[in-house]
Amino acid sequence: MPLFYLYVNAVCYSDFTLNRQHLLHLIPFIVANLILVPRVYLAEGTAKEDFFTAMWSSPEMFVYQLIGELQFFFYIVGVFIILKKYKKIYLENYTNPNTLLYKWLFQLTIIFLFIHICIIFKNIIRYTTYNDLFIWLHILAGTSFLLAACWFILKALNYPELFRRIDSTLQPTKDFADNLEAENKTDETKNIQIEQLKNFIVEKEPFLEPSLTIQELAHQVEIPVRELSVLINHHLNQHFFDFVNEYRVKKAMTILKDASKKEITVLEILYEVGFNSKSSFHTSFKKYTNQTPTAFRNT
Known part of the structure; x- marks a missing residue:
């Protein structure tokens, strides 16, 4: 043992x-x-x-x-x-x-x-x-x-x-969230950062990168990584995983409903929107739509 x-x-x-x-x-x-x-x-x-x-x-x-x-x-x-x-x-x-x-x-x-x-x-x-x-x-x-x-x-x-591993120096958000919350961050500042984050995600689509990490996104959106972690995990009440995959699913939904892209297979779509495995795509898609990608396309 x-x-x-x-x-x-x-x-x-x-x-x-x-x-x-x-x-x-x-x-x-x-x-x-x-x-x-x-x-x-x-x-x-x-x-x-x-x-x-x-x-x-x-x-x-x-x-x-x-x-x-x-x-x-x-x-x-x-x-x-x-x-x-x-x-x-x-x-x-x-x-x-x-x-x-x-x-x-x-x-x-x-x-x-x-x-x-x-x-x-x-x-x-x-x-x-x-x-x-x-x-x-x-x-x-x-x-x-x-x-x-x-x-x-x-x-x-x-x-x-x-065998993809994590850095042991990383901490769960709850371990440092209270300290960051104690700083002079007003609700207005947090709301501005959340709006900035959402606009960046929609415009730049960083979620298309399959290996995107919160550190990389923090660098792109110019928000300190710990602040970004607290914004997503506490104020948006989502894991980073769920937050990013929600945008991927929305992108996939748009493609699936596009009549001009009927020839694109579900497998091609999942790779196009940033997923790197069929199982994770189907799990996330069903979580947000209560349907499989194929059923959603046919409705």
Whole structure:
């Protein structure tokens, strides 16, 4: 689990690097193995055989498993916290964000949790007389892990775009919004900035750039990036992702209803308006129109 936790960090954050502090993650492993030193690693002959004969009823194995369970749930919670923060920051700073990455890692974590629950149940059954059930749970856990590993590899091969990461120095808007709000920014100033932003979006159409980020838009519209983030996420009550994709959908709606562009396919339109995947286009389009692009064109 420490390795999986570090892996999730490395996949999510572009500036993640291993350092000496990460050696602290070895502590549970070291403690768990120190417990086994006297009666396993240093024992010999009959003493070691006796230990393995009654291993699962020994206090060493009880403590060993307890440390393992505490470690697992500590890190699984840590992974969910990282993924929650990652999704929030991505939606607030990027368009066409890699929500696939979030969904993929979230699904993978759920699978690991399911497998581990099977293992816990299996270990409980170990101390009962239901030996057949123990064997089947053992097979279920092993098969699930094998399938998860195959799915993991196939997903990585089929979706190389999954691995787009964020800068760990980025913060969720709520972490700095109050400080900016405390500055002498009148409602009139904010309204002017919002109007300036909307006019710029309509006239210059920066949303046509598939990889547009809030930093790039802030530079173009000449509003400090944190102020722009607060304007969109708090005053317009939208994620940057939703804000930009709304304009993309409106542009797509115009093209779909244009009789002179009947020959242009939906796939061509989605790329033309700034989307870079069919799934994200259909999801966003249906969110704003309650229709698929094809159904909208035919109405």
